Amino acid sequence: MFLIIGVKLDMLGAFYFGFEMWHLELITGLVVLISSSRSLLLKTWPDFAESSEAANRQILSSLQPLDYIVVAVLAGISEELLFRGAVLPLLGMNWQSIGVAAFIFGALHIGAGRKYSFAIWATFVGLAYGYATVLSSSLVVPMASHAVNNLIGGLLWKYTSKQK
Template identity: 60%
Template sequence: MALPTTSSSAFLSYNLPIKAYGAQFKAFALQKSDKKAENTRKIAMTEDQKRRNLLGKEFEGKNHLPRVEEEANDGHRNTSDERITNSHSISDSPASATRSAVLKACSVTSGILLALGLLIREAAHIASVEGWLNLDSSSELSFGLEIWHIQLVFSIVVLVSSCRYMLLKIWPEFAESSEAANQKVLGSLQPLDYLLVAILPGISEEFLFRGAILPLLGLNWKSSLVVGAIFGGLHLDGSRKYSFAIWASLVGFIYGMATIVSSSIIVPMACHSLNNLVGGIIWRSASSSENKD
């Protein structure tokens, strides 16, 4: 009995499907592997992009931080500059002394000037009696007041006040100096205080300069000019400039001539006090009008 034989064609008929299925499986496996690799690559790219974005934000934040700090510093510098500017503006503007300080200074200074004037007059009288000087100031000038003295006082007050008003309009430096002095002395005073700060200096200063010093140099226009220059020079201070000193020298010369003409110390005292009062009233009125505007 012959055994069945397996032909090569039959083997191939069974083997070909198996190989085909193996190839398909391998192809499927490779496809799955490729997809997995692609997904892994995409995930890796996504993670890498996230890291890059995060690093980019941190970098921008670091770059932005100095800018914010710089802007903050600029704001601080601007605020500081504004404060400095405001402080300069405040410091530049004339500050008023307190009312009590002004009244105290006026009273004390006037007392000192009166005492000094009395001392000079007494020394001149003793020197005249002893024969050291031919001029006795206590006898050359009196404290009398006649009718025509009143007319002289009125005329001088009108003259000085008118000249001062015109100079305030045409001489900026004088106007600035006068404003600074008035603001410093008169800014904190009450209306009735103006009488005190007008009369006390008027009496004490004239008693010293025109009632004591002028007679020692001689009752003439040259001596009046010298005493006026001394009087004006002593009016120089931080708020009053040379323009004010020149004006005070001129006014001092006028008061000296009034003293010589009248032979009375009361005349320059009255002129000085009234001019102080008129000037103070005009300044207060002008300041009140500016504040209302």
């Protein structure tokens, strides 16, 4: 069963805003992979933990819990439209292109207290989202995964951070 949620993305005709039931499994797998990996890195890589804390403090500290949903969804949609909806199709639909788009995604996550460790992490995440986009031919998959992962990370930070 194929349900079209939106219209075909004209950028090289590569991806749809479509959803098939198996995409839900892919989204769930991405959320588990990325959120659990992030949790492990926060506990084992001090530089990554420091970078994440700095970014979260800067972006999230003044938000109310419901605001986290808006921020997570807007970041998920906008970043995925740019990197997986525009950059990836321009580069091509292969592993090299997924890697280049992921590297750019990672590099643009440096700054605002985030160090090279955060860029490495964002590159890994970009690889996962890029692969999922090509596999599913749908931008809904990385958008939903990105938004849910951001929401989980933000809420966990909000309720476990020592600097509330």
